[in-house]
Amino acid sequence: MGAIIELNNVTYSYPLANECAIKNVSLKLEEGRFYGVIGQNGSGKTTLCSLIRGFAPSFFRGSLTGEVLVCGKPTLDYKPGELSLKIGYVFQNPFSQISGVKDTVFEEVAFGLENFGVPVDEIEERVIRAVELTGISALAEKNPYELSGGQQQRMALASIIVLEPDIMVIDEPTSQLDPEGTESVFEIIKGMKDRKKTIILVEHKVDLIAEHADEVIVLDKGEVIRFGSKDAILSDETLLECGVQLPNIALLGNKLTRSGVPLERIPITEQQGVEIIGKALRTRSWCK
Amino acid sequence: MWREKLRIRKSNQIQALHPSTKFLIVCLFSACSLILGSIKMNGYALLIIPWFLIVPLLCAASGIFMKFCKAFAKVLLVATMIFLTQSFLVRSDVVAWSGGVLKIYEKGLQTGIFISFTILNIAGIFTWMFQTTRNKEISRALEDSGMHHKAAYVFMSTLQMIQVMGQNSKTIMNAQRARGVETEGGIFVRAKAFFPSLVPLILGSIIGAEERALTLESKGFDVNGKKTHMFELEPSGYEKLAASIAVAATAAVLIGRILVWVL
Numbered sequence: 001m002g003a004i005i006e007l008n009n010v011t012y013s014y015p016l017a018n019e020c021a022i023k024n025v026s027l028k029l030e031e032g033r034f035y036g037v038i039g040q041n042g043s044g045k046t047t048l049c050s051l052i053r054g055f056a057p058s059f060f061r062g063s064l065t066g067e068v069l070v071c072g073k074p075t076l077d078y079k080p081g082e083l084s085l086k087i088g089y090v091f092q093n094p095f096s097q098i099s100g101v102k103d104t105v106f107e108e109v110a111f112g113l114e115n116f117g118v119p120v121d122e123i124e125e126r127v128i129r130a131v132e133l134t135g136i137s138a139l140a141e142k143n144p145y146e147l148s149g150g151q152q153q154r155m156a157l158a159s160i161i162v163l164e165p166d167i168m169v170i171d172e173p174t175s176q177l178d179p180e181g182t183e184s185v186f187e188i189i190k191g192m193k194d195r196k197k198t199i200i201l202v203e204h205k206v207d208l209i210a211e212h213a214d215e216v217i218v219l220d221k222g223e224v225i226r227f228g229s230k231d232a233i234l235s236d237e238t239l240l241e242c243g244v245q246l247p248n249i250a251l252l253g254n255k256l257t258r259s260g261v262p263l264e265r266i267p268i269t270e271q272q273g274v275e276i277i278g279k280a281l282r283t284r285s286w287c288k
Numbered sequence: 289m290w291r292e293k294l295r296i297r298k299s300n301q302i303q304a305l306h307p308s309t310k311f312l313i314v315c316l317f318s319a320c321s322l323i324l325g326s327i328k329m330n331g332y333a334l335l336i337i338p339w340f341l342i343v344p345l346l347c348a349a350s351g352i353f354m355k356f357c358k359a360f361a362k363v364l365l366v367a368t369m370i371f372l373t374q375s376f377l378v379r380s381d382v383v384a385w386s387g388g389v390l391k392i393y394e395k396g397l398q399t400g401i402f403i404s405f406t407i408l409n410i411a412g413i414f415t416w417m418f419q420t421t422r423n424k425e426i427s428r429a430l431e432d433s434g435m436h437h438k439a440a441y442v443f444m445s446t447l448q449m450i451q452v453m454g455q456n457s458k459t460i461m462n463a464q465r466a467r468g469v470e471t472e473g474g475i476f477v478r479a480k481a482f483f484p485s486l487v488p489l490i491l492g493s494i495i496g497a498e499e500r501a502l503t504l505e506s507k508g509f510d511v512n513g514k515k516t517h518m519f520e521l522e523p524s525g526y527e528k529l530a531a532s533i534a535v536a537a538t539a540a541v542l543i544g545r546i547l548v549w550v551l
């Protein structure tokens with residue numbers, strides 16, 4: 001399958017900034033896969049998302065070298081609004097994502113579809129589906145400004161899901177959610193993946209990335225320092241030096257290996273941990 | 289079924305008038321107030337005083353009298369202050385009234401009445417319009433009248449922003465108080481607390497604005513095609529009648545003015 005998003009030698013710096021926010025990045029992202037983006041604060045995750053969505057440089061200005069292609073076409077060649085149907089973007093801050101002109105959550109979620117001129121009956125159907133999917137049906141008649149941070153985050157997700165874009169770029173959608181809410185947001189994102197959407201998700205909670213993502217992109221000081229299979233990356237302890245967290249189970253796996261327990265490989269999810277560590281315990285060939 | 293919920297149903301027929309009709313009434317009423325204000329009796333613009341009675345009557349007929357009183361209290365306060373300062377501070381040769389050390393001069397009383405009642409009239413009729421019309425009706429009417437959707441957005445989001453800023457400023461005031469800044473008490477104490485509290489408020493709005501712009505773009509706001517509207521304006525059916533009354537009343541006022549002038 002061809003790459004749906006391609007970055008070739010991309011270097012980008014914000015206007016008036018001395019340092020590049022993104023340095024020499026080349027990536028090929030494939031259709032229908034779920035990419036987790038991790039890295040410490042200020043490592044350039046949000047900037048990478050803006051580049052993919054074309055906000056940088058078309059909105060933020062700044063200087064870009066190299067090229068960013070979406071579906072084989074440079075982002076700069078898209079007409080205004082054209083990319084909005086291809087790429088759905090959920091921002092980090094839920095508060096500023098409220099359109100500010102709608103009285104109810106229902107109308108807020110419908111806002112995008114109204115702009116694209118979708119017929120009223122279809123809008124109604126799609127909005128109902130999106131609010132059910134994100135678990136905010138009960139809030140549909142409330143004022144968007146009266147929701148809690150977590151509820152606003154779900155609404156932000158709903159108002160993008162409703163557009164059914166092929167690609168979804170989601171920047172820390174769970175920063176204000178409790179563990180249960182976080183889990184349910186990941187279920188929603190997984191549902192999007194099952195519907196063949198390409199997902200790029202920035203998230204600090206590595207345990208969840210380990211569980212759900214297909215591949216991982218690790219950023220450090222604007223550079224992609226790792227890109228590929230999550231099993232190899234999320235078990236690599238050298239990443240700790242770059243301020244990247246690893247799943248707890250991977251840390252445990254590494255400790256066990258060091259203390260002489262021969263594991264097949266380092267587990268990165270609880271499920272794997274139970275299997276791999278269990279197997280090692282059963283064989284006990286290492287035990288004197 | 290949702291479209292049903294989004295509909296705005298008003299049992300009061302005056303309230304239910306189309307926003308453009310209400311706007312016509314507002315303009316004509318303000319024009320009449322200015323015309324009447326130009327008729328002076330012994331130098332006093334007395335006609336705009338009874339003219340003001342129309343506003344509370346109209347509000348009562350629209351079934352929003354209490355809402356109007358609440359919204360109008362501040363305007364009333366400002367108008368009273370202007371009236372008092374004008375009356376007591378503007379001096380002229382003729383004393384209209386004197387009681388002990390206080391003297392009201394004729395000139396001051398004249399301008400005081402003129403300015404304060406003009407404000408009451410115009411602000412009053414606008415209050416009537418905004419209290420009987422929901423924001424989304426206004427923005428929808430603006431778009432229908434051919435205004436670009438971006439301009440209508442600016443108008444609409446400004447209205448909402450004022451509300452949200454009001455709420456935020458309370459939060460910020462509370463935060464300042466928690467840090468020991470005095471926010472209660474005399475006017476100087478309050479002013480000293482007020483200006484620092486503006487800084488986070490305005491900064492917050494500006495920082496939000498960038499992401500807001502991007503959000504709008506993500507939701508296709510820039511697309512120049514036909515947009516769908518979930519919400520439709522529904523005229524009450526009495527628009528023609530209401531407009532005719534307003535036009536007739538204005539014509540009468542105008543003719544009256546001309547007669548006064550000629551005779």
Ligand SMILES: Nc1ncnc2c1ncn2[C@@H]1O[C@H](COP(=O)(O)OP(=O)(O)OP(=O)(O)O)[C@@H](O)[C@H]1O
Binds near residue numbers: 041042043044048
């Ligand atoms: N609008 C902007 N203008 C100028 N510089 C910016 C802007 N946004 C980000 N930067 C800078 O670019 C660098 C990368 O920031 P970015 O927001 O991409 O980091 P991040 O990985 O998303 O961090 P976080 O985890 O805190 O969200 C930072 O050094 C930041 O200061």
Ligand SMILES: [Mg+2]
Binds near residue numbers: 046171
């Ligand atoms: Mg970020």
